[in-house]
Amino acid sequence: MNARLEARLWVAQRISAMALGLFVLIHLATIVYAMRGGLSAAEVLSRTRGNAPLAAFYALFVVSVSVHAPIGLRAILDEWFALRGRLVDWLLLVAGLALAAWGLRAVAAVFAG
Secondary structure (H helix, E strand, C coil): HHHHHHHHHHHHHHHHHHCCCCCCHHHHHHHHHHHCCCCHHHHHHHHHHHHHHHHHHHCCCCCCCCCCHHHHHHHHHHHCCCCHHHHHHHHHHHHHHHHHHHHHHHHHHHHCC
């Protein structure tokens, strides 16, 4: 294994974990606020349309998930099943890109003004 690649993946995993911790807290606080305010799904969507800062927040959330999840899956596949190598890395890269594409498509659908 390439030590430089492993170090970079380790750093990316930790940075994305820190970002996700913050994003999840903010997301959950937003859900609690909306629920306590009695907002319907239609009211929530009407408030999100065209909200660029909120769209940017969720786009960064999606990117963080897209980085974090494949690296974590890579470690699990290696530790639990001894699956490693270029094929696994390429498949997980594709999985990360798919997560990013689907997530950013959802962000665009919810926030497009």
